[in-house]
Amino acid sequence: MNALSVRGLTKIYRNGVQALHGVDLEVERGDFFALLGPNGAGKTTLIGIITSLVNKTAGVARVFGHSIDTELEAAKACIGVVPQEINFNMFESPFTIVVNQAGFYGIPRPVARQRAEKYLKQLQLWDKRNGISRGLSGGMKRRLMIARALMHEPRLLILDEPSAGVDIEIRRSMWDFLREINERGTTIILTTHYLEEAETLCRNIAIISGGRIVERDRMSSLLRRLHVETFVLNLRDALAAPPPLPGYVVTLVDDHTLEVEVSKDENLNDIFARLSALGIEVLSMRNKVNRLEEIFMRLVEGRGTPGEAPRSGGAPRAAARAAAGTP
Amino acid sequence: MSSVALPEAPPIRLNVVRWIGFKTIVIREYGRIIRIWGQTIVPSIVTAVLYFAIFGSLIGRRVGAMGGFDYKQYIAPGLIMMSVITNSYGNVVASFFGAKFGKHVEELLVSPLPNWVIVAGYATGGVLRGLLVGIAVTAVSLIFTHLQVQHLLVVVAALVLTSLTFALGGFLNALFAKNFDQVNWIPSFVLTPLTYFGGVFYSVSLLPEWARRLSFVNPILYMVNAFRFGFLGVSDVEVGSAFALMVAAAIVLFATAVGLMNRGAGIRE
Numbered sequence: 001m002n003a004l005s006v007r008g009l010t011k012i013y014r015n016g017v018q019a020l021h022g023v024d025l026e027v028e029r030g031d032f033f034a035l036l037g038p039n040g041a042g043k044t045t046l047i048g049i050i051t052s053l054v055n056k057t058a059g060v061a062r063v064f065g066h067s068i069d070t071e072l073e074a075a076k077a078c079i080g081v082v083p084q085e086i087n088f089n090m091f092e093s094p095f096t097i098v099v100n101q102a103g104f105y106g107i108p109r110p111v112a113r114q115r116a117e118k119y120l121k122q123l124q125l126w127d128k129r130n131g132i133s134r135g136l137s138g139g140m141k142r143r144l145m146i147a148r149a150l151m152h153e154p155r156l157l158i159l160d161e162p163s164a165g166v167d168i169e170i171r172r173s174m175w176d177f178l179r180e181i182n183e184r185g186t187t188i189i190l191t192t193h194y195l196e197e198a199e200t201l202c203r204n205i206a207i208i209s210g211g212r213i214v215e216r217d218r219m220s221s222l223l224r225r226l227h228v229e230t231f232v233l234n235l236r237d238a239l240a241a242p243p244p245l246p247g248y249v250v251t252l253v254d255d256h257t258l259e260v261e262v263s264k265d266e267n268l269n270d271i272f273a274r275l276s277a278l279g280i281e282v283l284s285m286r287n288k289v290n291r292l293e294e295i296f297m298r299l300v301e302g303r304g305t306p307g308e309a310p311r312s313g314g315a316p317r318a319a320a321r322a323a324a325g326t327p
Numbered sequence: 328m329s330s331v332a333l334p335e336a337p338p339i340r341l342n343v344v345r346w347i348g349f350k351t352i353v354i355r356e357y358g359r360i361i362r363i364w365g366q367t368i369v370p371s372i373v374t375a376v377l378y379f380a381i382f383g384s385l386i387g388r389r390v391g392a393m394g395g396f397d398y399k400q401y402i403a404p405g406l407i408m409m410s411v412i413t414n415s416y417g418n419v420v421a422s423f424f425g426a427k428f429g430k431h432v433e434e435l436l437v438s439p440l441p442n443w444v445i446v447a448g449y450a451t452g453g454v455l456r457g458l459l460v461g462i463a464v465t466a467v468s469l470i471f472t473h474l475q476v477q478h479l480l481v482v483v484a485a486l487v488l489t490s491l492t493f494a495l496g497g498f499l500n501a502l503f504a505k506n507f508d509q510v511n512w513i514p515s516f517v518l519t520p521l522t523y524f525g526g527v528f529y530s531v532s533l534l535p536e537w538a539r540r541l542s543f544v545n546p547i548l549y550m551v552n553a554f555r556f557g558f559l560g561v562s563d564v565e566v567g568s569a570f571a572l573m574v575a576a577a578i579v580l581f582a583t584a585v586g587l588m589n590r591g592a593g594i595r596e
Contacts, residue, residue, distance in 0.1 A: 096355075103351025106345075
């Protein structure tokens with residue numbers, strides 16, 4: 001039995017905008033699953049339908065076998081959700097918020113108080129438990145929503161942009177925490193703008209664009225399909241024009257920076273040898289974007305991964321860049 | 328895939344979830360009422376003192392007896408009922424609209440609680456505030472006049488049913504409201520006039536025939552009079568009809584609120 005099974009899910013809003021075009025998606029039990037897509041791709045609508053915040057137009061969704069049409073209460077009891085926007089009562093304390101949320105899932109108050117202590121401590125919010133939530137920082141508010149979603153110990157945890165506004169140190173500890181929860185058996189679906197986050201945490205991935213799933217694969221398989229990487233080389237001396245490197249796509253970004261597209265079959269030593277022969281000294285080198293970001297860009301722009309035919313339904317490059325978190 | 332064996336989830340006991348969920352909503356509403364007591368309890372006490380001081384003590388002396396009772400005694404049940412109506416309505420409309428506005432209504436919408444439990448929880452919160460304010464205003468009344476309960480069961484039933492009816496009305500208002508203006512519109516332009524013309528300060532027997540007939544269309548007249556009957560044993564309306572109206576209103580409003588929630592009106596896209 002899958003944690004989530006979605007068939008032909010369609011959403012047309014009252015203003016006529018079609019956010020989802022018959023989406024099919026399966027997420028296995030115990031998976032750590034990434035759902036990526038540019039802004040407006042339909043991620044939040046999809047999550048909204050699964051969590052019953054949005055009415056679907058057509059299609060079927062099941063959570064651990066429970067249909068959201070016929071067994072909505074049972075389906076919702078399995079889900080914990082961390083939404084993109086802050087949605088707790090700012091005038092209540094973190095402790096009250098999480099204890100009440102447990103109550104909405106039928107957790108008796110004494111048990112809820114114990115769990116509140118456990119999760120608020122794990123998410124480093126215990127010291128803030130009795131203050132007004134409005135006074136929490138952006139990162140703390142987001143962690144509070146994670147603690148709240150865990151109070152009924154859901155079998156499926158859906159995180160919609162959990163790291164937005166969270167500093168690097170806290171983000172890393174949050175990743176460890178999520179990994180631990182996943183290892184204990186909780187299925188996790190993650191949407192994020194930090195593609196490094198998805199690449200680091202998730203085993204399977206779907207990319208949604210224009211309301212359609214344009215890719216669904218294991219993370220490792222998808223990354224293997226990327227045949228070309230772009231390297232940025234910092235040069236000691238200024239160049240007036242890109243150097244002649246037959247067989248490579250070379251761009252001079254500025255007089256000291258060169259970008260070179262390299263196929264996986266090609267040897268980096270060859271590039272360095274040729275540059276050296278031309279008297280060009282390379283001071284340092286880095287990958288232009290992370291690998292997942294490169295694939296993401298290609299898919300949502302409808303270019304397909306290298307070696308594949310371009311796909312239709314691509315989003316504009318700017319939107320894709322925004323979703324990928326690049327300027 | 329995770330290497331650990333994934334445990335089967337225990338069966339979900341929906342009735343337990345519903346009961347604990349209902350209690351949690353009520354506890355949360357009670358906490359809100361107590362936390363902002365300066366806004367929820369005190370204003371009605373101040374208003375009641377002013378009404379008794381001005382209408383009861385100053386003007387009331389010149390009015391003389393009403394329905395065979397001292398004027399202050401006559402208006403006391405109406406003033407209690409007036410504060411119960413406005414507070415029951417106001418509690419739910421403010422709390423539920425606030426939850427919609429602040430988006431924390433989503434905490435409930437994503438939970439496994441069915442919509443009827445959510446409506447019942449908020450309505451009970453409204454009744455709770457209505458009762459708390461009702462008790463406070465009754466205490467104020469006892470400073471100014473003597474109140475003797477003739478039919479305790481009638482008093483309690485009228486209080487709870489009226490409070491429930493207006494709490495559910497407040498829920499519907501909050502469901503449809505898109506901004507704070509729409510939250511205040513009904514209390515200001517519908518509820519207040521109906522309450523003032525609902526026999527709080529006078530007996531409809533004093534009105535000309537056309538006005539008396541018109542008054543019988545006002546549901547608040549029945550509620551105030553049923554409540555007054557419980558205290559003083561006098562009423563301008565048939566008490567049985569008043570209770571039938573209150574029960575019917577509560578059922579219709581509850582069913583409407585749940586039906587609208589099920590359709591997602593005002594809360595789901």
